[in-house]
Amino acid sequence: MKILHPPVTLRDISKLRAGDLVKISGRIFTARDKAYVRVVQSGKAPVDMRGGVVYHCGPLVVRHEEKYEVISAGPTTSSRMDEIQERFLRITGVKVLIGKGGVGEKIAARLPELGCVYLSFPGGAGVLAAGFVEEVEEVIWEDLGPAEAIWVLRVKDFPCVVAIDIHGKNLYTGRMKRK
């Protein structure tokens, strides 16, 4: 079991191997289609995300006056962001992606140079994921709609599997090779 406290360093990332179980405690940012496009079009991140963790997720959140309650928050399909993934990572300096289904082979091949690791959390396990969220710290770009905004979440012991490490091992394609 390995533990990550974002922001992370290259040293932290290089210790991770595909197949490892890792727990994340600290701040993570949700981002998906629309937030990706806005970052890439504007050429800058809305907040300092260097060394940060981006979770491909559009959470189900209920607002109680001033407080938000995260009801269900599993991952979304990461490969939808493939076309602009590299530019997004270069602009933001994000070093950890969490999602489901992995990224396309082209992006997977770029991850070692970008120093970015890809973690998997079971898709559809939304209530389980929500249980690891301690607090919604902030919502950025709420105008994109609740599923597409950037939710700044503080999580504790969020458990993921290292699916693509920066040493070239990829659980998604590893299976193909074994076949």
Place this chain on the structure above:
Amino acid sequence: MISEREFRACIVELVKKAETRAPQDVRKALQRCVRIERSRVARLQLEMMLENLKLAEKKEAPICQDTGVLSFFVRVGERLDFDVARSIGAAVLEAEEKVPLRMSAVDPLSRVAISGGVWSVNIEPADEGLEVALLVKGAGTENFSKLFMFSPSNGLEKVEAQLLEVLREAGGKICPPVIVGVGIGGDASRAILLSRRALLRRLDVRNPDRRLAKLERSLTERTNLLRIGPMGLGGVCTVLGVKIETAPTHTACFPVAFSFQCWPGRRGLARLVDGRMEVIEP
């Protein structure tokens, strides 16, 4: 005669239950997967999935944050004094707050978020009664819905080859282990509907047509040899089951549609029982 108000209230309850509880047969299939997977990572995925189902039921919270697209299949054998589709639309709007559902609907051109949910209703006449079946699919699987207009000379081997290719391409994106719905025949639109309707059949209910039951079994075995595994991370459980529905088709046509259902297998059934609408499943 059942009132619109009672019907709508039942649909809201149906949506709530389908979003928060997985059907019993799907749970059993997932538990069986835990027993047969050897890989530590694969087992962990399945255990987390089952744990999630427990939590969702206990908290009455949606299993998945993607509360999905809702496909209603209605059989009407009663005289009704209201518009069923309109009542379902109103129920979905109500469910958005009561379940709650995520606001996933957008205008298809501007992509601006709108309320009202993403739903469709298919109505068929019946000899008697009133039945509403509901299929809830996340966008991950919805994006891999496929229609192929094969050549009639292709034969059933083509169905298998194509299914394997689609599953390979989909990998972990459709949240395996999935249920596969196959629609064979009809016209193009019917084939797609058949593939979706197939996903309403319980995993433990055999196809009454022996030829199709055999094809379902062999496709399940072949697809699980792909070793995509739970969430695409490798393993022997890629497909929980294959369900096929057929309809007569044109002599020059061979329509084949695939619809996939993510692992929670979200679906529900409500029916008129002794003059009252009741949620039968889950």
